[in-house]
Amino acid sequence: MKILAIESSCDETAVAIVEDGHVLSSLVSSQIDIHKKYGGVVPEIASRKHLEIVDRLVLQAMEETDLTLEEIDIFAATMGPGLVGSLLIGLSVAKGLAISLNRPFIGVNHLYGHVYANLISYPELRQPFIVLLVSGGHTEILLMEEWNTVEMVGKTRDDAAGEAFDKISRLLGLGYPGGPEIEKAARGGSPIYSFPRPLQEKGNYDFSFSGLKTSVLYFLQRNPGVSVEDVAASAQEAIVDSLVTKTFDAAQNLAVDKIAFAGGVAANFLLRERAIEMASKRGIRVFFPPIDMCTDNAAMIAVAAYEKAKRRLYSPLSTNAVPYLSL
Ligand code: KG4
Ligand code: ZN
Numbered sequence: 001m002k003i004l005a006i007e008s009s010c011d012e013t014a015v016a017i018v019e020d021g022h023v024l025s026s027l028v029s030s031q032i033d034i035h036k037k038y039g040g041v042v043p044e045i046a047s048r049k050h051l052e053i054v055d056r057l058v059l060q061a062m063e064e065t066d067l068t069l070e071e072i073d074i075f076a077a078t079m080g081p082g083l084v085g086s087l088l089i090g091l092s093v094a095k096g097l098a099i100s101l102n103r104p105f106i107g108v109n110h111l112y113g114h115v116y117a118n119l120i121s122y123p124e125l126r127q128p129f130i131v132l133l134v135s136g137g138h139t140e141i142l143l144m145e146e147w148n149t150v151e152m153v154g155k156t157r158d159d160a161a162g163e164a165f166d167k168i169s170r171l172l173g174l175g176y177p178g179g180p181e182i183e184k185a186a187r188g189g190s191p192i193y194s195f196p197r198p199l200q201e202k203g204n205y206d207f208s209f210s211g212l213k214t215s216v217l218y219f220l221q222r223n224p225g226v227s228v229e230d231v232a233a234s235a236q237e238a239i240v241d242s243l244v245t246k247t248f249d250a251a252q253n254l255a256v257d258k259i260a261f262a263g264g265v266a267a268n269f270l271l272r273e274r275a276i277e278m279a280s281k282r283g284i285r286v287f288f289p290p291i292d293m294c295t296d297n298a299a300m301i302a303v304a305a306y307e308k309a310k311r312r313l314y315s316p317l318s319t320n321a322v323p324y325l326s327l
Pocket of ligand 1 (some may be wrong): 010134135136137138161162163165166177178179180183263264265266267268269294295296
């Protein structure tokens with residue numbers, strides 16, 4: 001079964017073709033350079049840029065795979081959450097292709113996409129497992145009970161982990177998006193400063209990252225000339241420590257022995273290293289998507305669509321963009 005999926009929920013236009021869960025082509029065109037100078041994504045610009053490039057990416061994916069559009073069995077697109085104008089571009093193109101070729105259409109929840117990115121590396125991964133979903137907009141510990149049933153175990157009370165990386169990066173005068181910039185800077189420094197790890201009471205699986213950002217701000221004001229690399233390493237350490245400790249405690253408490261990581265922050269090397277260390281200590285297996293499939297891409301959307309397609313769960317053509325779609 002060949003699925004062509006389009007992802008356009010934020011500032012990446014992506015097209016992928018996946019056959020029975022195997023990625024044949026995955027193209028991502030990032031708008032980061034355009035939004036960089038504004039310090040964040042400008043929705044109006046994002047949707048225009050999606051529109052400019054999406055058909056070219058579809059054609060490129062067809063060329064790369066030597067397939068014709070007639071050979072595609074199902075068309076899929078992210079239906080939410082995300083920026084409404086951006087979502088509408090991918091949705092309209094996928095629905096248009098489905099109508100013109102008389103094929104089913106599947107609308108995909110972007111968050112399930114991030115979770116199912118793990119199936120690209122581990123097709124054998126089965127529920128129940130714990131998910132740490134850490135992206136620019138989400139920080140959640142989830143219990144995945146069935147393929148489409150999720151229970152919230154813990155979540156951030158303020159900023160998402162990716163948002164914390166982005167905001168702290170800005171305070172440090174580093175670039176956007178902040179995660180990879182902080183990771184790079186941290187390699188040249190040491191985590192010698194202790195920043196807060198809030199909500200540490202036993203059994204509390206919620207996160208809070210806004211205090212960390214404020215704490216870094218005051219620290220920089222009090223210590224002008226401090227090494228950016230050391231502060232980056234220390235902030236990264238605080239974020240990763242909170243994420244890993246709480247996720248493993250939650251898994252242990254729920255007696256679940258598998259943890260899958262999902263979302264842009266799951267690309268972080270320190271997070272992976274710490275999770276692997278803790279996994280071997282606690283007898284828990286950890287799963288990570290390929291690094292380039294942690295951040296937004298269409299292969300994860302196609303793989304999530306495949307889970308629905310196997311169950312013949314097609315979406316009506318009246319499917320609309322849902323900016324605040326939850327899991
Ligand atoms: O999943 P994603 O691409 O988009 C959303 O759906 O939000 O996640 C983007 C977030 C950004 O906040 C970015 O700073 C963070 O993921 N990120 C990272 C890394 N790569 C991306 N954070 C830490 N380390 C990284 N290597
Ligand atoms: Zn995402």
